Amino acid sequence: MSESTYTVKGMTCGHCVSSVKEEVGAVAGVRDVDVDLTTGRLTVRTAEPVPVERISAAVVEAGYELVA
Structure with a gap:
């Protein structure tokens, strides 16, 4: 199993977390x-x-941005 970590821009609440x-x-x-x-x-x-x-x-489909 492989693991990767990213940063997501624009999340402000629990619903954001659920969507992502x-x-x-x-x-x-x-x-x-x-x-x-x-x-x-x-x-x-x-x-x-x-x-x-x-x-x-x-x-992006969830409505947020992946930051490099």
Whole structure:
């Protein structure tokens, strides 16, 4: 299992966290997602490598921005 951490910009509440977790969790290969509202950290655990572009697209679909 692989783990990657990203920063998400624009989250302000628990609903934001739920939206990001739902969208990123639906990406093929993603096994587990943790989101910390206070720090804006998104931790993604995958069974195989998942391109950052797919994670970013899921975050954008949820209404937020993945910061490099």
